[in-house]
Amino acid sequence: MAIFPPKERIWWNTPVEKTEVMWVTIALIWALVMFFMMPYWHLTGDQNLSNEAYKISADAYAEKTEKMAALYKVREEGDTGIPVVAPPAGSDVYMLGRLWEWWPVLELEAGKTYRLHLSSLDWQHGFSLLPENINIQVHPDYEMVVTVTPKNPGEYGIVCNEFCGAGHHTMVGKIYVK
Amino acid sequence: MSNDFRTCPDTGFKIHLPADKLIKWNAVTAIVFLLIGGIFGLLVALTRWPAVHILPPDLFYLALTAHGLDVLLVWVIFFEIALLYFTSAVLLNARLVGPKLGWLAYVLMLGGALMTNVAVLRGDSSVMFTSYVPMQAAPDFYLGIILFAVGALIGCGLFFATIIVAKKERTYEGSIPLVTFGALTAAIIAVFTILAGAAILVPTLFWSMGLIAHIDTLMYKVVWWAMGHSSQQINVAAHIAVWYAIAAILFGAKPLSEKVSRFAFLLYILFLQLASAHHLLVEPGLSSEYKIFNTSYALYLAVLASMIHGLTVPGAVEAAQRKKGFNKGLFEWLRKAPWGNPVFSGFAMSVVFFGFLGGISGVMMGTEQLNIIIHNTIYVPGHFHATVVTGTTLAFMALSYWLVPTLWQKELFLPGIAKWQPYLFGIGMALVSTFMMGAGTLGVPRRHWDISFADAAMGFDFPAAAYLMMGLNGISAIVAALGAMIFIINMVGTLLLGKDKVPAAAAPEEPVAPAAPPASAATSYGSAGTMEVPGTFVLALIFLVSFILYYFVNWKYLASVWGLS
Ligand code: HEM
Ligand SMILES: [Cu+2]
Ligand SMILES: [Cu+2]
Numbered sequence: 220m221a222i223f224p225p226k227e228r229i230w231w232n233t234p235v236e237k238t239e240v241m242w243v244t245i246a247l248i249w250a251l252v253m254f255f256m257m258p259y260w261h262l263t264g265d266q267n268l269s270n271e272a273y274k275i276s277a278d279a280y281a282e283k284t285e286k287m288a289a290l291y292k293v294r295e296e297g298d299t300g301i302p303v304v305a306p307p308a309g310s311d312v313y314m315l316g317r318l319w320e321w322w323p324v325l326e327l328e329a330g331k332t333y334r335l336h337l338s339s340l341d342w343q344h345g346f347s348l349l350p351e352n353i354n355i356q357v358h359p360d361y362e363m364v365v366t367v368t369p370k371n372p373g374e375y376g377i378v379c380n381e382f383c384g385a386g387h388h389t390m391v392g393k394i395y396v397k
Numbered sequence: 398m399s400n401d402f403r404t405c406p407d408t409g410f411k412i413h414l415p416a417d418k419l420i421k422w423n424a425v426t427a428i429v430f431l432l433i434g435g436i437f438g439l440l441v442a443l444t445r446w447p448a449v450h451i452l453p454p455d456l457f458y459l460a461l462t463a464h465g466l467d468v469l470l471v472w473v474i475f476f477e478i479a480l481l482y483f484t485s486a487v488l489l490n491a492r493l494v495g496p497k498l499g500w501l502a503y504v505l506m507l508g509g510a511l512m513t514n515v516a517v518l519r520g521d522s523s524v525m526f527t528s529y530v531p532m533q534a535a536p537d538f539y540l541g542i543i544l545f546a547v548g549a550l551i552g553c554g555l556f557f558a559t560i561i562v563a564k565k566e567r568t569y570e571g572s573i574p575l576v577t578f579g580a581l582t583a584a585i586i587a588v589f590t591i592l593a594g595a596a597i598l599v600p601t602l603f604w605s606m607g608l609i610a611h612i613d614t615l616m617y618k619v620v621w622w623a624m625g626h627s628s629q630q631i632n633v634a635a636h637i638a639v640w641y642a643i644a645a646i647l648f649g650a651k652p653l654s655e656k657v658s659r660f661a662f663l664l665y666i667l668f669l670q671l672a673s674a675h676h677l678l679v680e681p682g683l684s685s686e687y688k689i690f691n692t693s694y695a696l697y698l699a700v701l702a703s704m705i706h707g708l709t710v711p712g713a714v715e716a717a718q719r720k721k722g723f724n725k726g727l728f729e730w731l732r733k734a735p736w737g738n739p740v741f742s743g744f745a746m747s748v749v750f751f752g753f754l755g756g757i758s759g760v761m762m763g764t765e766q767l768n769i770i771i772h773n774t775i776y777v778p779g780h781f782h783a784t785v786v787t788g789t790t791l792a793f794m795a796l797s798y799w800l801v802p803t804l805w806q807k808e809l810f811l812p813g814i815a816k817w818q819p820y821l822f823g824i825g826m827a828l829v830s831t832f833m834m835g836a837g838t839l840g841v842p843r844r845h846w847d848i849s850f851a852d853a854a855m856g857f858d859f860p861a862a863a864y865l866m867m868g869l870n871g872i873s874a875i876v877a878a879l880g881a882m883i884f885i886i887n888m889v890g891t892l893l894l895g896k897d898k899v900p901a902a903a904a905p906e907e908p909v910a911p912a913a914p915p916a917s918a919a920t921s922y923g924s925a926g927t928m929e930v931p932g933t934f935v936l937a938l939i940f941l942v943s944f945i946l947y948y949f950v951n952w953k954y955l956a957s958v959w960g961l962s
Contacts, residue, residue: 220651221575221641221658221713222488228571230655238934239657239708245941246704250697253948257689257765260952265960266766272681299854320854332960337681342532343614345773345842349857351958352840354772356680358614359531363681368960376857378850380773380842382525384532385455388846389853 268355271364277340280362284313284336288323296324296393303395311336311364314377314392316344316357318384321377321392329372329396338362344390345381354380369396401492406898407803415496416486420479421804422503424797425892427475430510431790432885434467439878442829445775446871447849447864454846458523461844463514465526469785470542471510474549476793477583477635478502481556483800484580484638489573491563495555502555505548513541525844527621530601530612539602543595550591553584575652575659576645579638582662583631590631594624615682619673626673632785633703634665636747636792640710643744643792646799647735650717653709653930661709664702671699675763679772688765700760707752708937712930719929727932743795743819750827751788755780757944758834767951770958775845776837783830786877791823794884801891806898810890814883822880828873836866838954 227233261267291306302323306312308331315322317340327333337346339359346355355365379390402411437460443451444460452460486493493499515537516522522534560581563569573581597620603609641658644650652658674691677683718730735741758780762771771777802809809815841848841863848863850856 220645220649222645223574224569224571225575225655226651227655230572233654233656235654235657236929238712238930239653239705242708242934242937243657243701243705246701249704249941249945250701253697253700253760253764254689256952260766261685264766264956265962266769266955266958267685267962268679268766268769269962270684297854301854343529347773347840347842348959349840350860352770352774352838353958353961354679354769354774356772358681360613361615361681366960366962370959376855378840378842378845378857380845381529382458382532382844385458387458387844388454388848389850391850391853391855391857393855 265368269363269365273362273364274360275338275362277338277359280313280315280336280338281340284315284322287311287313292323293326306333308333310334314346315340316346316379316390317341319379319386319390321346321379321390324393324395326395326397327367327369329369332366332368335365335367336362337365342383343381344379344383347378347380348394349376349378351375356381369394372396405803406806410487411490412804413486413492415499416482416493417804419493419496419499419503420482420487423475423479423482424800425889426503426507427472427479427793428797428885428888430467430471430475431881433514434464434472435878435881435885437461437464437467439874440464442871442874442878444846446868448868449871450847455520455523457846458525458844459517459520462523462525463517466513466517466542467510468790469526470545471506473632473785473789473793474545475506477587477631478506478549478552480635480639481552481580481584482559484574484577484642485556485559485563488577489560489563489569491559491566491568493555494558494562498551499555502548502551505551506545507548509541509543509545509548511541512537512544516541527625528601529621530604530614530617533605536602536605539598539605543598543602546591546594546598549587553587553591556580556584572655575655576638576642578659579634579641579662582665583634583638585666586627586631586634590624590627593620593627597621597624615680618677618680619683622673622676626676629781629785630665630699632789634662636751636789637662637703637706637710639792639796640706640744640748641713643740643795643799644710644713644717647738647741647744648714648717648721650713653712653716657705658709661702661705664698668699675759675768678763678765678768685765692763692765697760700756703752703756704937707748707756707940708933710748711936712933715930715933727935730932737816739798739815739819740795742816743791743798743823746819746823746827747788747792747795750783750791750823750830752940753943754827754830754834755783755785755788757947759784760944761948761951764948764951767955769961770951770955771837773843774837775833775841775843778843779830779833779835779837782826782833787823787826787830791819791826794822795819797884797888801888802895802898805892805895807891807895808898809887810895811883811887815887818880818883818887820880822877822884825873825875825877825880829870829877832866832870832873836863836870839863839866841867 288302288304291304292302293305294303296303304323305326312333313336337357339357344357346357375394377392440460443449444457516535522538524532524534604612671691674688715730723730723733
């Protein structure tokens, strides 16, 4: 019994029952399959996060984002007058998170590829692109670059899903895909 | 010396009185914090039910911080310290080394828990139990956790010392019991966990006092999860030890193979420091090679270990039941099990829900790329309520139904309702998990006060299904909370109002001998050619098929989202 010392003193020499051997073998094979799925998807799959990231100061990142916004702004939106920015396909696109907004609004084209940069000016935020349900953690002082290819036209929400203080639940952004 | 011991009339164990007292106080304190944390949990769930939305935002984030801390940290770890004393001193018939230090540990843990609770309730430390920098809590928030951890570390030290002294004083023959071995696994992992915790929380404390200027956000998470993840590995090792204990107590079950079960525990120790990356799969600045190697515990070898226990625990029960003559077909052993005994029903649901709900979802979302469609959605709390609540908490509850009446020699306060309690709590919580996971696949964020975004400048419309799931989650949370309350009332009632036990009375309900003498249940295996536990094997195959299907369905879902590279 498991609450008493093993009855066979030399328990490590007792034979193992067949069912157990079979199960351990099957489970080990499954473990290896799951392991190799990850490198396999890096080679063949279309959804892999890049490892491209840089250290950057909040000021420097804000400056880059504002520069892009000024260059490609197409209109303003809503009560806040947040700029809607339509950068050319293939270009570097910046979005920043800060208490409590995603800035600016982006307008992208379906089927085109962009280098999307993400960083925070203050606390950590969670970039959750909905309804796609693509989720990326956004840190201050780190600039992450992800190459994205929007699939279908429509209006996408960006909900913050990392707790970032009192106004966390009001932090929503937008991406339009044409 | 010898009058420091009493002999347990139910089990025959020689119980060291100072150990007895420490086990009782740690267990009761645990249960009180389950009550406090459970109330916060219910408030959180009711707030996340959009139609009810009971708390304002500041109190919601406060309650969520308190909930995480009081249940995950305080309830679970106090109970585990009680388990460490039980599996060393009691199971080895030994004296607990340094009971005075045991009380010091207790006071540190209780004081620390109270200090952190006060900081949270004051309202200036609603940073969630993860306290990610640069969000800052008051210094006493971190200090309380540190004191708590120091206490727990002392408890682990006493456990190691007790095992060593017991060996020297020859209070047992041969190797330590499997259950103690499982607890030893948990304690070894705990030491690593607490050291990692110190490495991150001590600097963070200094930072909150203004002594350190800056803490890197990514470094914080990497080290914090070295603690946070391994602490979950402690829980797994501890509740699997409890599973083996319950199988032995109720059925006189013997492990199918000591060698295989111990090897599986050993795998936990070998890979304990890995897998922390499954919390970091979508962070900037970490390479894919690191993520893949780490998140999979090298090659999923700790997952392999859990799958082994998943077979050997029910397998041990099946073998013992068949030995008793429940041999008809594949499942007579299971049908004729004592389903009305809360020790058994809690144990059985713990095994099933931990594996099917918690295990499968955990491995899925711990896959590097699949994490992209899961990270920080409410799927994540859905997953860990299956592991740490229907798995760990339910296993601890089940054991308590045996442990509390046995240690205190009292009759259970409300034996009738105790039959139902594991079902209320277990099924209620399984539904909580399921609905949170369902809402998470629709993108509902975790730790979020208002998914209708009423106060936001821009919004996003979640589908009606998301609202429905959050509502069903609220209803299930009420059922689960009711189950938790009944458990607490029953335990506290047993202590304060329970009738003294008539010696030789067995565990509640069903006349199952609490501890059959070892020889009666000793079965020997290795009879090549015949499969001894076909029922369990069929169940394990059903598990495997569900696992494979669910795993690949999620890859298919991933393939449908925007291209990312
Ligand atoms: C009556 C029982 C319980 C109910 C109704 C409940 C419900 C919930 C809900 C609704 C959430 C919030 C999800 C979110 O908004 O992100 C949550 C979070 C959590 N729960 Fe529970 N829970 C219960 C018991 C437990 C137990 C026993 C444990 C641990 C042993 C636990 C551990 C946690 C943790 C660690 C969190 C995460 C807190 C955070 O995100 O900071 N819960 N719970
Ligand atoms: Cu945010
Ligand atoms: Cu946020």
